[in-house]
Each structure stands twice: as structure tokens, then as C-alpha cells.
Amino acid sequence: MKPKHGAAVTSVLVVEDDRSSREALARALSDVGMEVAVAGSGEEAIDHLRLSPADVVVSDVMMGRLSGIDLLSHVEAHHPDTSVILVTGHGTIDSAVEAMRRGAYDYVTKPIDLDRLELVVRRAHRRQSLLRENQDLRQELRRRFSVAGIIGQSVVMRRVLEQVEQVAGTNATVLISGESGTGKELVATAIHHNSARAEARMVKVNCAALPESLIESELFGHERGAFTGAHRTRKGRFELADGGTMFLDEIGDLTLATQVKLLRAIQEREVERVGGQTPIHVDVRLIAASKHDLKQAMLAGKFRDDLYYRLNVITLHIPPLRDRLGDVPLLLDHFLALFCKEHNRTIRGFSAAARAKLMTYDWPGNVRELRNLVESLVVTARSDEITVQTLPDGVAPHRESPLLQLPMGRPLEHVERLYTLRTLELVGGNKSRAAKMLGIGKKTLYRRLHQYGVDTGEEAPSAD
Incomplete structure (x- = not known):
């Protein structure tokens, strides 16, 4: 592996109970310009993160008393800005996949392909940077585009x-x-x-x-x-x-x-x-x-x-809200933060498919209806993400609505937005399928979603 120039320095914590493997991984990542720290156990990793947070944690799955999956749970709860990549043998791939469902960014298998490990670590860091930038941007938008609420x-x-x-x-x-x-x-x-x-x-x-x-x-x-x-x-x-x-x-x-x-x-x-x-x-x-x-x-x-x-x-x-649907994401984020604080709940946000659905709804009750809906969703939420399945039938009927039931007499830009978001909703938020159905490239779709205020949670592809 050769060092990559011009990129932000990535801080990595390598957690591995085998000394030789730990030193080899640390050396390989350090050689490509990353700041690397090491820990010989999950407990040691927790102590290290308390004093010196890392951008990315690379941890073996199978360790002593505290496994890599246990460490993942701790990082998710106490260091949400840190990504976790798990290292697994072929016999523990199932547990690594389960860990991804629980929040791990990715996993690599032994014997480790060091080029792939570098790529995955850099992607994880880039994703966290984008999420932070997105959060900062939302706060800035709320500041710039709000007056007394x-x-x-x-x-x-x-x-x-x-x-x-x-x-x-x-x-x-x-x-x-x-x-x-x-x-x-x-x-x-x-x-x-x-x-x-x-x-x-x-x-x-x-x-x-x-x-x-x-x-x-x-x-x-x-x-x-x-x-x-x-x-x-x-x-x-x-x-x-x-x-x-x-x-x-x-x-x-x-x-x-x-x-x-x-x-x-x-x-x-x-x-x-x-x-x-x-x-x-x-x-x-x-x-x-x-x-x-x-x-x-x-x-x-x-x-x-x-x-x-x-x-x-x-x-x-x-x-009316139906004539300014581009404001829906800002309003959703604002009321989500408001009611999470008021009701002492922790919810990460809305899934891309849920946002798309809420941006195709006509909102006959306008902002008052949206506010009441978000409060209801916060109070009744059973997970840390609001999905299409948790939306009430009046907003998101649990059936496939005809895709081409579009409003007449609206500006072309409005119709295009509605058509794009309904397509994304129809395929359950799968952006590759949505782009294919729309006859556009993924990069074009990501650009549209960005314009509509839909957070994809992913880095846009470099090319169509």
C-alpha cells in the first residue's frame, strides 16, 4: 500500500488480542498516513476511547471477555461519531453480518487484504465526515432559514x-x-x-x-x-x-x-x-x-x-406546505429534535424512504399537522429510526399507490420532484433501483435528492 496524499488524516484504533496481528495492522495503516493507536482488549479500547476518541475502530470479533460485538455496542452508545469495522474469520462471518445490522460500518475477513482494509477505513472516515458536515449544515440552515421559530x-x-x-x-x-x-x-x-x-x-x-x-x-x-x-x-x-x-x-x-x-x-x-x-x-x-x-x-x-x-x-x-415541500425535511428535523428533548427520547432520524413518503404527502393540515405527526411518532417509536412502516395509514397507506397519479396544473419542477420521490418510495428507498426506473444515473439521483433535502446517509457516487 502507498500513502494517499491530500486527504484528511484518519485516526484509527486497532483492537486485537493477538500481538503480532495487532502490530502488523497498526504498521500497515500507519504506513499509509493514518494516526494509529492500539489496544489489546475490548476493555483497554474502552479506556482509550474515553481519553482519546478515534475516527475509526478496527476490532477483531473474537477476543476475551469483551468481544468485538460488545465493543461495537459500547461505541454506538458512547461514541456515535466513531465508525466500527470488524475483523472476522470465515467461521464468524454470520456474527459480523449481524453486527453490521446493529451499526458496524463494514467487516473484513482473515487473512486480511490490506489494500481493502485501507479502502474500507477511508470510506468509513469519509462517511462520518459527511454525516458531521450534514449535521452542521442542517444546524446552519435552521439558523439561516428561521426567524423566531x-x-x-x-x-x-x-x-x-x-x-x-x-x-x-x-x-x-x-x-x-x-x-x-x-x-x-x-x-x-x-x-x-x-x-x-x-x-x-x-x-x-x-x-x-x-x-x-x-x-x-x-x-x-x-x-x-x-x-x-x-x-x-x-x-x-x-x-x-x-x-x-x-x-x-x-x-x-x-x-x-x-x-x-x-x-x-x-x-x-x-x-x-x-x-x-x-x-x-x-x-x-x-x-x-x-x-x-x-x-x-x-x-x-x-x-x-x-x-x-x-x-x-x-x-x-x-x-400551504404542499407548495413548499422542500421545507419538509427541515421541519421534520426541527420537530424531531424538539419532541425528542421534550419527551426524553433518542431517535436518530427518518429513513430515506420515510422522508420521501412524507415529501409526497399533501399535508392538508399544513405545518400544524406535520408537528402533531412528528410528536406522535416520537412518543410511540419502538426503535431509533422512523421508517415508512411506522407512518400512519393516512400519511403512508400500506399499499402501492399508482405511481402516475400526479397533480395537474403544477410547475414542472414540482411534478419532477414528486415523481422522483414516489419512485424512491415504491422501491423501498433503494437508490440504484430508483435511478434505473427513472432512467437516470445514480449521481443525478443523488443530486436531485440533495436538492430536495433528502438525507441519503451515503456518499454520492463519483460518476453515473
């Missing part, structure tokens, strides 16, 4: 994030539109927390949840005796939000009569309590949201045109 790397969500940052520092009224579950309240909260009013209160009102008979009292307050049951004077939400931000969710559900009073509060910066006659000055920044098309409601006579134009100073539209 809003997560997205798609073009449309980056535009939303830019708008949030632009309008937060102003005092302008903001109207947020989008389907239920897209995160309108989260966007409103982000605007408030990044504004000059961040230290003041943000008062939230769901207009759809309040009965018509109470909405005016809730918003504007009431005087004692204003109506049956009004035993004391009560401040309304506008007064409580004085100096801060008022968020009116589902503003389209307000009655026309209430809309008149709301318009006055916005224009005159004052409210009048129910049963009162004295105007009360309020300094409130208003953020409103609706899942309905307020312009259509205005044209239909259900929403006042003067209020609509007063609200329509700055508009933000939050797209």
Missing part, C-alpha cells in the same frame, strides 16, 4: 422571512393570509418580538372563537351595568395591548357592526367601552390574519371596504 428554506418562505424582518421595525398594520395551520400566528409573533414594541404586551384574539354577543366587550371592554352580568368595569383587549401589539386572528369572522368600531380604533387610535361614552386613547400596532380571501369577502359585501384597505397596508401570504 419560522422555518423554511424554500424560495417562498425565504421571501416571507425577509418580509418579516423588513416590516418588524415599522409600526405599519400587517395583514397575514394563509390556510389553517400554516403558521400565521407564529409570523405575527415573530413580527412583534423583532419590533420596537417587543418589551410590551402582545395580545392575541381569535375572532372566530368568540360568540357575537361578547366580541365587542372582549375587544373594547365594558362599563359596569352595560348589560346583564356586567357587575364591574372591565378593560378590553385593545386597552390591555396599549403600547404593544394586537393580533386579531380570523378577522374575517367579525360582524359588520364590529368592523365599524374596529375601523375607528385603527383610524382614531381610540376605543369606547360598551356602555361608555368616553373615548379611551390606545397606542396599538395591529396585525390581522385570515384564512379567507378578504378581498372576495369585501366584494361579496361581507367585509367593509374601508376596513379592508386600512388593513391592507402590508400583506404577507403564508403558502
Whole structure:
């Protein structure tokens, strides 16, 4: 073997109870530029790793009290960034294969082909480096493409994030539109927390949840005796939000009569309590949201045109999740980390096939549905990986859906992504078969999957 130049130095721990074999392996790996340490037993290896972690452990399977497979279990639990390669005789190949199922990177058989051993060690190190880079990249993406919990790397969500940052520092009224579950309240909260009013209160009102008979009292307050049951004077939400931000969710559900009073509060910066006659000055920044098309409601006579134009100073539209499926991997990773911490669970992540399936789902409940699904999967998980088989039938029917049931009227890029991911799902995540079915090379498939945010967990081939 000849030294390889230009590559990162690989640190290797050789674990072998036979001294001559241990020294031969150490010498061979050292000769090709690797940093090599040795241990004569599994116990000695554990002590060494505690003080000096290695990129790769090369261990014999058959040793004294602590076998190579026992050592593998320890490394998996305490040194997840270290790859394990097992050395086995022909009679113990079955146990080595079983060890691979339990997390070993690979195995080599005796007598050892030193060229193959070097290749396997370098591949193992490269894979760990890629996994670390991928993890760092995900953290960077979460940092770059999130504002106060809003997560997205798609073009449309980056535009939303830019708008949030632009309008937060102003005092302008903001109207947020989008389907239920897209995160309108989260966007409103982000605007408030990044504004000059961040230290003041943000008062939230769901207009759809309040009965018509109470909405005016809730918003504007009431005087004692204003109506049956009004035993004391009560401040309304506008007064409580004085100096801060008022968020009116589902503003389209307000009655026309209430809309008149709301318009006055916005224009005159004052409210009048129910049963009162004295105007009360309020300094409130208003953020409103609706899942309905307020312009259509205005044209239909259900929403006042003067209020609509007063609200329509700055508009933000939050797209449904089905129109930004490229954000699904980021959201999956974010909520997985969140709920693993909350419920004290350890889950490595989603399999490639599970990610592909979740990126072909339409998400009618949007981000709220995805969040609830991930929490359910974390709580009920029986292994350290979420696979297609663990997904509920509503998201992943346990049957082969027709591959060509693709949506019409969508951009070609969307259809290509959907077709690619459904093909990968159909073959159970086998990328070689998927590439063959799609009529493209594996390198092209890996490039597409990278663009879609699907972590393959493997190094892309150098050529098709």
C-alpha cells in the first residue's frame, strides 16, 4: 500500500488480542498516513476511547471477555461519531453480518487484504465526515432559514422571512393570509418580538372563537351595568395591548357592526367601552390574519371596504406546505429534535424512504399537522429510526399507490420532484433501483435528492 496524499488524516484504533496481528495492522495503516493507536482488549479500547476518541475502530470479533460485538455496542452508545469495522474469520462471518445490522460500518475477513482494509477505513472516515458536515449544515440552515421559530428554506418562505424582518421595525398594520395551520400566528409573533414594541404586551384574539354577543366587550371592554352580568368595569383587549401589539386572528369572522368600531380604533387610535361614552386613547400596532380571501369577502359585501384597505397596508401570504415541500425535511428535523428533548427520547432520524413518503404527502393540515405527526411518532417509536412502516395509514397507506397519479396544473419542477420521490418510495428507498426506473444515473439521483433535502446517509457516487 502507498500513502494517499491530500486527504484528511484518519485516526484509527486497532483492537486485537493477538500481538503480532495487532502490530502488523497498526504498521500497515500507519504506513499509509493514518494516526494509529492500539489496544489489546475490548476493555483497554474502552479506556482509550474515553481519553482519546478515534475516527475509526478496527476490532477483531473474537477476543476475551469483551468481544468485538460488545465493543461495537459500547461505541454506538458512547461514541456515535466513531465508525466500527470488524475483523472476522470465515467461521464468524454470520456474527459480523449481524453486527453490521446493529451499526458496524463494514467487516473484513482473515487473512486480511490490506489494500481493502485501507479502502474500507477511508470510506468509513469519509462517511462520518459527511454525516458531521450534514449535521452542521442542517444546524446552519435552521439558523439561516428561521426567524423566531419560522422555518423554511424554500424560495417562498425565504421571501416571507425577509418580509418579516423588513416590516418588524415599522409600526405599519400587517395583514397575514394563509390556510389553517400554516403558521400565521407564529409570523405575527415573530413580527412583534423583532419590533420596537417587543418589551410590551402582545395580545392575541381569535375572532372566530368568540360568540357575537361578547366580541365587542372582549375587544373594547365594558362599563359596569352595560348589560346583564356586567357587575364591574372591565378593560378590553385593545386597552390591555396599549403600547404593544394586537393580533386579531380570523378577522374575517367579525360582524359588520364590529368592523365599524374596529375601523375607528385603527383610524382614531381610540376605543369606547360598551356602555361608555368616553373615548379611551390606545397606542396599538395591529396585525390581522385570515384564512379567507378578504378581498372576495369585501366584494361579496361581507367585509367593509374601508376596513379592508386600512388593513391592507402590508400583506404577507403564508403558502400551504404542499407548495413548499422542500421545507419538509427541515421541519421534520426541527420537530424531531424538539419532541425528542421534550419527551426524553433518542431517535436518530427518518429513513430515506420515510422522508420521501412524507415529501409526497399533501399535508392538508399544513405545518400544524406535520408537528402533531412528528410528536406522535416520537412518543410511540419502538426503535431509533422512523421508517415508512411506522407512518400512519393516512400519511403512508400500506399499499402501492399508482405511481402516475400526479397533480395537474403544477410547475414542472414540482411534478419532477414528486415523481422522483414516489419512485424512491415504491422501491423501498433503494437508490440504484430508483435511478434505473427513472432512467437516470445514480449521481443525478443523488443530486436531485440533495436538492430536495433528502438525507441519503451515503456518499454520492463519483460518476453515473
